[in-house]
Amino acid sequence: MSEGVVFNIQRYSIDDGPGIRTTVFLKGCPLRCPWCSNPESRSFAPQLFYRAASCVVCGTCAGACPAGAIALREGGIDIDRGKCVACGTCAGVCVAGALAVKGEKMTVERVWKVIRRDAVYYETSGGGVTCSGGEILSQPDFAAAIFKKCREEGIHTCADTSGCGTPEALDTVLEYADLVYFDIKHPDARRHAELTGADAEGIWQNLRRAAGRKIPIVARLPLIPEYNNSAEELENTARLVRELAPEAAISILPYHKFGESKYAAVGMEYALTGLRENTVGELEAARAVFIRHGFACEVSK
């Protein structure tokens, strides 16, 4: 039975495809987008997640940690990420529920046991299952196995990907996908590499490849002020999608800071602190660009 690393299974997901869905978040991503709202999704390994706001600074965790990775300080704890092996001992003793381990190896069977519980909701809402990440192309066999099981049971599937992976991985995953959400981060290959740390060409070839599969594609553009929202960048993005996946619909994702506090929780720094959010006018202007290029385009709200 195929296994994968999962950091969350979110039931009643209502923003990751049509209807009520269960979204399986796979852990681990080759991209390093600074606006990422799920920093805990990057590493492939399990990570200790520390919600400082909930911490009552009792020190129980520090005493319990077998690796000696936790030190009590004024108003909270310090975690030595070099020593921490994410064994979860501390989370087990945390009175306040401030500590948790994110990321767990799961079999498809185990994931399915969660998915199947909401079958009636998929049915009444036209929903289904979305595999997201992290990056699903990094765990293609696992994602494909989940989709295959869903298809056998008549449940709609959606692959939510950055497109970063081998063509084989893409084929494997899309074999059982009914819908693809494909992220477009930046239309300029050099800038793309600077921002995300990943090669754009391979991703774009994957978009072309996905477009050839006759399944609906939604190209999703996280609209980040100062990073990819200039008139020129938008124009080029529209042209790029027109060339690679002319039938795709476009979904604009407004920038949000929901992930900010999670960076500290996994011992990372948020690079975009202080960045403004999109204005309504800006979102509408971006939408107009894609409409002008003949795309169906919506701003996700």
Next chain:
Amino acid sequence: MPERVDKQEIKSVRVLTPRLQKLKAEWESAEPQVYVDDTLLFTESWKETEGLPVDIRWAKALEKRLLECPLLIRDGELVVGSLTKFVRGNGTLCAMKPREILKMVESGKFDRKTSDISSTRIDPGDLKALREDAEYWIKNMPRVSSVNASVAFDMGEDVFDLLFDRGMVFEGRGVRCEMDRGLFQNYSAYGGGVAQVSAKCIENGLNHVIALCEKERGRMLAEGDPNSHGTAQFLRKYWLLKATIISCEAFIAYAGRHAELARRLAGEETRPERKKELLRIAEACERVPAEPPRDFFEAVQCVRLYHLVCWKESSDRPEVPIGRLDRMLYPYYKRDKEAGAITAQEAAELLGALWLKIRECENLVTIPREQRAAPGSLLPNITLCGTDEDGNDLTNEVSWLILEAMAQIKLSEPAIYIRYGENTPPEFLHHALECNREFGGGNPAFLNDKLGTQRYLDRGVPRSDACDWNASGCLGYHLDSLEHMGGGHNISQLKVFELALNDGFDARTGKQLGPRTGDARAFTSYEQVREAYYKQLEYFVPILRKFKLLSWSTEIAEGPMSGLRVAMQYEDCIPAGLASREGGARYPEGRACWLGSRGVVDLADSLAAIKKVVFTDKKATMAELLEACANNWDGAEELRRLCLAAPKYGNDDDFADEIYDELSRRVPEIMQAEPDPLTGKKPLLFIGAAAGHVGIGKAIGALPNGREAGSPTCDAACSVSPGMDISGPTAAINSATNDCYAYPYAGYAMNMKFSKSILNTPEKIEKLGWLVKAFIKRGGWHVQFNIHSREELLDAREHPENHKNLLVRVGGYSAYFIDLPPGLQAEIADRTMHEMV
């Protein structure tokens, strides 16, 4: 087939016209004032009718109030009929609770600044009159008439006191809060049975009812009455029919008095528009309730008067359901609209005017807020939609307008219930959720149309009647004009559980209240704990049954039967010559044997914690856990954490849900083990809900689910304990609907909370609609959504542990509120406030 509804027109109505804005503002800013005229008239009448049959006395007391009470028609009012002569008055009847009222009088606690009970002021002259009135009733209240006194006599005062009052094994207004009640103490709405706004009476007119009574009385004298002659019942029937005539005629005369007043005001009126309105009001009040309404205007006026007169008669806790108002009003609306006599806008304003009049009715509150079953609620429930006997959906344009009126006028009452089923139009569900969002707190609620009808079918009620149920009381339901709904007495399952954990001993009173079921500290298996609980329950259920039977019988023997309520169910009660509560209703099963329980969620979570922590993980012994509970977790924080972390109901977690499931099967089995002696059928059950969970919580110590002593218990039968549903709404609904738990019960409600921002687009509203659909499809009975407020968000910032499940949305993302950075939390809280009006 459903009629086409002009949604555009509905959505464009403005319910709060300048006139209604003014009336609403006047009412909201007026200081509540104690109104004494009715209680004085009641007492005066009672003195005058000494020696007459009790049913006649009751009818005459109503008659005197209706004929002599002061009337009020405020400037600008379109729908008339005021409970008191004040813009905001609080009615009361000393005969119902003289001691409570005297206590208020003596403590001087009428001032809103000093009283935690009431926020009402009183005129000094009225205060004196009220004192004398209360004293009269205390002096003249026959001891034997006290239901509690006679039952206490039979059971032993001490036992009674322990079980019902101090021990609070049994709870509910029906028992505990009536300890101090007066003459007809259970003659409040529930105890006396719900008096509803009867669609049948409105449609046929009270002149028709009077004629039927006359005819029946004539027949009795001419031919005798095979069912009753030669017995005391013959006489009682004869007088009850007379009481019915008196009540109906008084009601008609009361409307007539409004007509006279309106004509007089019209004569004095200089503004031609207002003059016309007053004359229109006069015409309506000359017509209804004697004869059927001729148009929508008269029908709305008629509903108002029914609600008001039922309220006055019920007098203490009037819980007057309005029934299926969309169905009742639609024929008039349709006819008027087709004739060009009314627009949706005009109809909406009339509904708004009706809402104001309904909400205005308030009685003096004499018991502390937390002891009341539903503080702040007067339960004038309105039921919409549903299906007819052929399964056709009955949603109509008035259903749409009623919701729109509710959402725009933003009054706490009336509460709207939608009978939702697979045939309810999707766009109506959408409309309902939009209105829910505008309204905020759980209004409208959704009931399972099919399940409601099925319950009646299974009781042998033919489909033509079974499909006519509506919401009533506190999460109850009944058949309009056909059924009697008696009062509810609850067993506090948590108290029973506490006794099971303490070998039947109650630490709070220091008495052995229950049977000895073993020292729980020495229990070696989860099953032993569970069985001890069932044994305790088996011991207490017959006591509750006995109390119910004796109290009901005493009321029948001693109390008056209501002629007004005979009129409401005239088809059945007149030929039988019996009031609905004594068996005159077509379906009388509910009259005495509603058995209630409360606390199943905390109980299930507590059992799950014991099973997990003590018997599965062996992290603590029973003795340690019970000691921690006895000390309210003091010094046992670690154990409390383990208990809190144990599986909880509401997360689609089989460990906890299996326990909940088992309780949900076994408890009804125990409570229905013996048939109702009155009907030979299974007693009907309900789950106490609403806000009584605060009151019973006070009598319960710390529980193994991690709950602290004295804190509120979970608020309803299948809501998840606050902050414990961390797996999302589908998981919560699954836990609540794994099996058809709701089937044997009334009141099986689920409250869910959502943020206002989760409903800010039509697409998102549709997403909430899917949950309603799935909930009903899975066999759930009652679901309602709280669209949370800023206060809740602020509290979530202070106490994140209580709000783990709070979902919010900003931009293209939904998140748990507690995961957000403080700045964003503040921003969302502020923004939500801006969204609320």
